Amino acid sequence: MKIAVMGAGAVGCYYGAMLARAGHDVTLIGRPGHVDAMNRDGLLLDFGSSQEYVTVTGNTDAAGVAGSDMILFCVKSTDTVEAGEQIKPFISANTIVLSLQNGVDNAERLGG
Incomplete structure (x- = not known):
């Protein structure tokens, strides 16, 4: 399954890494410095007793969600409307968006 994560913060990176680890094609949308590190090194999962790097694709542009089967929407609540508008042109009728x-009220604001 092709999965995009809009908002590569703590929540988005955790779920994105776990989904990539399970074999899904994951793209994380985030800030330039973080995206550069993910593309260069992978995403570090720290389980306390062990660590591993997971391969993901990082992107700074909302267009990176295009073609995804599912989008995990993980931005800060204050950014919901703006980020929703950014991804809207790239969502198909069959795309699942999970907040x-x-x-x-984020789901209502996102769907509006």
Whole structure:
């Protein structure tokens, strides 16, 4: 499954890494410095007793979600509307968008 993560912070990176580890094609959308490190080294998963690098694709452009079967929407609540508008042109009728955010009204704001 092709999965994009909009918001490569702690939550987005954890779920993205676990999905990539399970064999899915994962692209994480984030800030330039973090994206450069992920593309260069992979994404570090630290389990306390062990660590491993997981291969993911990093992208700084919302267009990186294009063609995804599922988008994990993991941006800060204050960025919901803006980030939603950025990915909107790249979402197909069959794309699943799953909000993994704090807050009670993010899904409504994202869908509006």
